[in-house]
Amino acid sequence: MSEISEDRADDPSLEALLSRIERHVVRFDPATSSQLSQCGQALSKQAGVPLAADHMALLKLTNGLLWNGIQLYGTQAIPRPHRNYTLPSLVDANTSLPRSLKPGQQIIIGRTEDEWLVMTQRPDRIIYQEVDCIDGDIYRQASSIRRLLTRLIKERMPR
DSSP states (O other): OOOOOOTTTTOOOOHHHHTTTTTOOOOOOOOOHHHHHHHHHHHHHHSOOOHHHHHHHHHHSSSSSTTEEEEEEEESSSSEEETTEOOOBBHHHSSSOOOTSTTHHHHHHHOOEEEEEEEEOOOSSEEEEEETTTTEEEEEEEEEHHHHHHHHHHHHSOO
């Protein structure tokens, strides 16, 4: 298992990260307080894990996101009929967890081509992980959604 990558002073804000990818990102309307509350309650009941404050801050900027192979789920499913696809909601994505994930400790917040993006509740804090979709190996861990997105975006930015 990898070390947890802690926030760095030079990590951009969530707003700056979204600005960095704005030319090709698919963003959605910000989540409302009501949507956040309903989603948080449903996840707590269904998965035993509430939404983290930093994740809610991201959803207040964009209620889901698609960019360069990264999918982040929002409070609602978002149909993309021209792509014959629906971006699942957080609740839908966590209806049945893959065997490698632990109910009551983890929720899926998104995915890449090969990995689940997972929020894990530990006794002392929340962490974010990139988990292999097939065997459940943890590739990397981050102390915040900002740190996770900083790394994902940096490695996928065109040079």
